[in-house]
Amino acid sequence: MTGLAFIFPGQGSQEIGMGKALADAFPAVKTVFAEVDEALGQNLSKLMWDGDIAELTLTANAQPALMAHSVAAMRALEATSGLSAADGRFVAGHSLGEYSALASAGAISLADTARLLRIRGNAMQGAVAAGExxxxxxxxxxxxxxxxxxxxxxxxxxxxxxxxxxxxxxxxxxxxxxxxxxxxxxxxxxxxxxxxxxxxSAPFHCLLMQPAADAMAEALSGVTISAPVVPVVANISAAPTSDPDVIRQNLIDQVTGRVRWTESVQYMVGQGVTSTAEAGAGKVLTVMQRRIEKSLNGFTLGTPEDLEAFTAFIKGEAHV
Known part of the structure; x- marks a missing residue:
């Protein structure tokens, strides 16, 4: 579907209860949360569904939690409609959402993505002293x-x-x-x-985050990255890539670099994207893109009801 791109939200969209309706509705989704819990050695799903919002909002928890919800939404979409990231023209994510995009497109395993985001969250939080x-x-x-x-x-x-x-x-x-x-x-x-x-909690995406970028360079050096099933439009370049070495470097550079979201959306529109599906928590990116390109159709994939509406749209469109 050349007119469709899957997009993935960043930090700030977390909320208690996120992903629970999907887990209750789809057995395939429960395995996502179980795998993330196992990878982290933490019952993150319990925190997501029944925990304290202040604890969930801690960067080290919010980042893997948001990724887990996004990947869960994509698994649920596949269970309901047979669609996956491979049916889009591109994937793209905002900041940590780039990891969700890569996991959904098969470039990084779910367990590795969860562990990387735990490292990323801790490193970004610890890079700058409080108040500086x-x-x-x-x-x-x-x-x-x-x-x-x-x-x-x-x-x-x-x-x-x-x-x-x-x-x-x-x-x-x-x-x-x-x-x-x-x-x-x-x-x-x-x-x-x-x-x-x-x-x-910290000054993200600037040169003060260099210690976190160094930590991610070390962490990413030991992780297998494969070519995604569709190109990822990177934050740092607002351009597509499927090259694992470029992806690895982009993930390092985006810690200190600008999130070029406006340009990323404009690039995808220029390549014929007419609809986006935001997989995971909230609808921040869907709302923002209305300011970038009013002609875009925007859908969210955070709940079973969202999936039903999106599937109905897909079935009713000869070309998306």
């Missing part, structure tokens, strides 16, 4: 305005970079706290609608 880093959202800004704000932020001597280009008018900065504060002041003084600090 910050992130801020610039609402209504374009990339040029965000870049100018970063220049002002770096004038303090600290790190200040665009971490996420999520959608037109929705950019996120990351770096040293004083630099981010200065960048926000510059943005507000130069026509940006709103500059607001984000409640995050």
């Amino acid at each position: 880093g910050a992130m801020a959202a610039l609402l209504g800004a374009d990339v040029a305005q965000a870049e100018a704000a970063c220049v002002a932020g770096r004038a303090t001597g600290g790190v200040c970079e665009i971490a996420n280009d999520n959608a037109p008018g929705q950019l996120v900065l990351s770096g040293s706290k004083a630099a981010i504060d200065a960048a926000c002041e510059h943005a507000k003084a130069n026509g940006v609608k709103k500059a607001m600090a984000l409640n995050v």
Whole structure:
């Protein structure tokens, strides 16, 4: 289906109960959560379904949990409709969602993906001392305005970079706290609608994350990566690849690099993608893409009801 891409959400979409309805409805889904639990040596599924949201939101838990839900959704889709990642033109994921995309496309085993995300979560959390880093959202800004704000932020001597280009008018900065504060002041003084600090545990996707990138380089060196069944559109390049060596390097580089989500969606649309299916928790990417390309059909695959609606759409379309 050349017009379909599967997309996978990143951190922030977690919630208690995530994936439970899928596990209750589909035996194939239960095995996903059991395999992740075994790989981590932790009853993560119990935390996801009956635990404390503060504990689930810890980066080391949220990352593998979100991946498990995404892969579970894809397994459920295959059980209900016979569709899999191989039926899409591309897969793409936002930040940690890139791991979910690769697992769903057969590039990395489920157990390895879970272990990698536990390492990634711990490494990202531990890369910067509490209070030294910050992130801020610039609402209504374009990339040029965000870049100018970063220049002002770096004038303090600290790190200040665009971490996420999520959608037109929705950019996120990351770096040293004083630099981010200065960048926000510059943005507000130069026509940006709103500059607001984000409640995050660390300054993700900037050079302060280099220790985490080093940890991921070591972890990924011991993991088998295969060519995915369809190309993955990478965060760091907004371009497709199926080369395992390139995928490995992209996963290292994305820890400190910009999530180029706007460009990733634009690339897929330019290649004929007309519909996306967001596998996993929430609908953040589906909502964001409306700001990027209004013509895209967006579906979510987080619950049995979502799967039913998407399957009905697929069956009613000669070409997706």
